[in-house]
Amino acid sequence: MDMENQAIEQLFTRADGSYVFARWGRPIVPVVFGVDDASLAVFKGAIEAVVTLASHQMAETDMELGANLMIFFCQDWDEMTEVPHLDKLVPDLAPLVGRLKQADANQYRIFRFDKAGAIRAAFVFLRMDDHLAAVPADTLALSQAVQTILLWSDTAFDEVPPLAMIEGKAMLRPEVADVIRAAYDPVMPAMARDASHALRIAARVHKAS
Incomplete structure (x- = not known):
């Protein structure tokens, strides 16, 4: 349709x-934190499928950032403030965590852009509440891949x-x-x-x- x-x-x-x-204006280099190897493979497979659909590219490393699509899983938003150097990648991390807690959010995405306005990086935060925990890994992975490709x-x-x-x-x-x-x-x-x-x-x- x-x-x-x-x-x-x-x-x-x-x-x-x-x-x-x-x-995206550059090849996508994903990394996933806070999941086991099986879930990691599911997420990378979903990202690769959506990137292939878009006729875009993936790469092993990003010359500027190392990885440019970072997905973080946590049980509680406060865990985000304990991730080393994350506050350098995500300015105002502590106030953001406060807003996410207040909103009882279970997911959040941040994009960064290059001088031409194309996506250069994306950060995905997923708090595994009862709702997200009930979602099959392949469904959650495909949903996040789709929502970060554009x-x-x-x-x-x-x-x-x-x-x-x-x-x-x-x-x-x-x-x-x-x-x-x-x-x-x-x-x-x-x-x-x-x-x-x-x-x-x-x-x-x-x-x-």
Whole structure:
């Protein structure tokens, strides 16, 4: 099912009404903290699958940061303040932890951008509350991979999640996959702040269907 132009625009229109789009401008180098080897393999496999879908690249190391997609698991948000050097990567870490505790949040994502506005790094924080603990590892991994491959709106998936259950297995919704593919078309910009960008994505989605 194709997405309508307006639906695509809403995926990148933030709650304040601004249109903000960005994709990765460099190969993705993931690292996952706080999980066992089996879960680590699941997460890296999900990230690789979404990166392949986007026709983007992964690498063994990032020349600037070593790893540029960092995923942290914790049982309590206070654990984040105990991670060595994390406060250097995430400014104002202590106030952020305070806000996450106050909101009783179970996940949070931070993006960093290069001079051209493309994504240069992403930090994903997951607090394993009862809700997240009940989510199968492969579903959680695919969900996070999808939500970090692009800078989506902060309200993009409030009403309809990016994944759907198909024959008992969590799968990326085809219309979301189409948007990811179109957004990584080589002729498309790495960053956009004008809603006309959504029309260009829609044109590519419709052409591919």
